[in-house]
Amino acid sequence: MALEPANNIQDLQYFGEFGGVNPSISDSSTYTFLSAKTMFDTFEGNADGCYLYSRHTTPSNLYLGEALAAMEGTETANVSASGMGAITPVLLQLCDANDHIVSSRTIYGGTYAFLKNFTPRFNIKTSFVDITKLDAVEAAITENTKVLYCESVSNPLLEIADIKGLADIAKKHDLKLVVDNTFSPLSISPAILGADIVIHSLTKFINGSSDTVGGVVCGTQEFINDLRNVNNGACMLLGSTMDSLRASSILKNLRTLHIRMQKHSKNAMFLAEKFENDGLKTVYPGLKSHPSHNLFKSMMNKQYGFGGMLTIDAGSLEKANELMEMMQDKNLGYLAVSLGFYKTLFSAPGSSTSSEIPEEEQKVMGLSDGLIRFSIGLDADIKRTYQMMKECMVKIGILHLNQIEKECN
Numbered sequence: 001m002a003l004e005p006a007n008n009i010q011d012l013q014y015f016g017e018f019g020g021v022n023p024s025i026s027d028s029s030t031y032t033f034l035s036a037k038t039m040f041d042t043f044e045g046n047a048d049g050c051y052l053y054s055r056h057t058t059p060s061n062l063y064l065g066e067a068l069a070a071m072e073g074t075e076t077a078n079v080s081a082s083g084m085g086a087i088t089p090v091l092l093q094l095c096d097a098n099d100h101i102v103s104s105r106t107i108y109g110g111t112y113a114f115l116k117n118f119t120p121r122f123n124i125k126t127s128f129v130d131i132t133k134l135d136a137v138e139a140a141i142t143e144n145t146k147v148l149y150c151e152s153v154s155n156p157l158l159e160i161a162d163i164k165g166l167a168d169i170a171k172k173h174d175l176k177l178v179v180d181n182t183f184s185p186l187s188i189s190p191a192i193l194g195a196d197i198v199i200h201s202l203t204k205f206i207n208g209s210s211d212t213v214g215g216v217v218c219g220t221q222e223f224i225n226d227l228r229n230v231n232n233g234a235c236m237l238l239g240s241t242m243d244s245l246r247a248s249s250i251l252k253n254l255r256t257l258h259i260r261m262q263k264h265s266k267n268a269m270f271l272a273e274k275f276e277n278d279g280l281k282t283v284y285p286g287l288k289s290h291p292s293h294n295l296f297k298s299m300m301n302k303q304y305g306f307g308g309m310l311t312i313d314a315g316s317l318e319k320a321n322e323l324m325e326m327m328q329d330k331n332l333g334y335l336a337v338s339l340g341f342y343k344t345l346f347s348a349p350g351s352s353t354s355s356e357i358p359e360e361e362q363k364v365m366g367l368s369d370g371l372i373r374f375s376i377g378l379d380a381d382i383k384r385t386y387q388m389m390k391e392c393m394v395k396i397g398i399l400h401l402n403q404i405e406k407e408c409n
């Protein structure tokens with residue numbers, strides 16, 4: 001169904017109350033009921049289409065949620081105030097005290113910190129595994145395991161999860177497979193491949209303008225109802241609801257996601273091939289040298305490419321910092337965390353977004369000091385960008401002119 005996820009988004013129509021081409025924004029925290037009976041029924045969860053209170057949901061949030069559910073091919077979705085505001089209630093909804101989670105060890109730093117430092121307070125334990133090794137994943141499952149957690153394309157190492165393989169394991173052991181698809185919207189459709197729940201940080205590619213944080217949980221109507229249940233729903237009770245004004249602005253940006261992803265992917269592919277040719281240690285799922293290149297190819301919706309994220313190794317943190325500062329001086333991008341912006345963003349994950357992960361563990365997972373994570377922007381002239389980046393790399397000595405001359409001859 002979601003083989004053309006962008007069509008699924010485009011085919012939805014929402015009009016404003018006066019025929020506006022964009023839906024009207026619901027500018028209310030609370031809603032009137034014509035009868036007391038309907039209000040009672042709504043509290044009991046039995047009044048479909050009735051709005052109660054904006055922490056529960058709003059018409060604007062529903063429009064955005066339905067568009068994202070159409071993109072992922074799930075029954076419905078619930079939007080939240082941030083990506084972490086989507087991830088944390090999902091895990092707390094699925095796990096009781098004494099339950100266990102098997103998670104990829106290369107995940108977003110905030111998610112890692114939540115599982116490592118926060119959920120143990122509720123005696124929810126997590127085993128972190130190499131998600132690319134299905135036997136290691138299965139071996140970590142215990143009788144208390146409830147959730148298998150991973151990112152389709154992992155942060156920051158760009159490891160690829162075999163979603164079909166993981167879904168088979170999840171089914172066999174009666175677990176929920178939860179996939180964070182933030183790095184690969186449109187390119188990969190985890191629910192179509194067997195994931196039970198798909199999460200995004202909308203902050204990144206989906207919104208794309210680095211002006212807000214936001215998140216979404218895509219899943220079955222039953223699970224989303226559970227999350228929003230007034231008596232025991234983690235979204236409702238923890239309160240990480242998105243504001244309607246934000247939902248309406250993100251929906252407008254979602255309209256151009258397919259074009260942006262194609263350009264991010266095209267630019268990233270161009271740079272990755274050049275960097276690798278120049279002899280830089282480059283990781284990009286679109287490169288044949290990527291250990292999971294074929295796996296990504298087998299899962300992807302081809303027209304959106306391999307995504308906008310790539311990494312290079314500058315050799316040391318000092319060189320990485322020097323290069324990033326120089327590139328920023330030349331206006332090639334910004335030294336900033338986050339991703340999915342029109343401008344290229346770069347950071348050294350070991351000392352920033354993944355600094356929650358202890359140094360020894362960073363080493364084990366292959367997260368080196370000199371690693372630079374790039375979110376490649378929508379540059380109109382990527383050849384010029386490459387030339388200018390190369391000049392920076394030669395200047396700080398991580399690329400040598402003779403290497404490049406060899407390539408040119």
Ligand SMILES: *Cc1c(COP(=O)(O)O)cnc(C)c1O
Binds near residue numbers: 083180183203
């Ligand atoms: C940014 C990010 C998150 C967290 O999202 P926020 O919107 O910052 O709360 C979760 N997962 C991944 C993969 C991310 O990149």
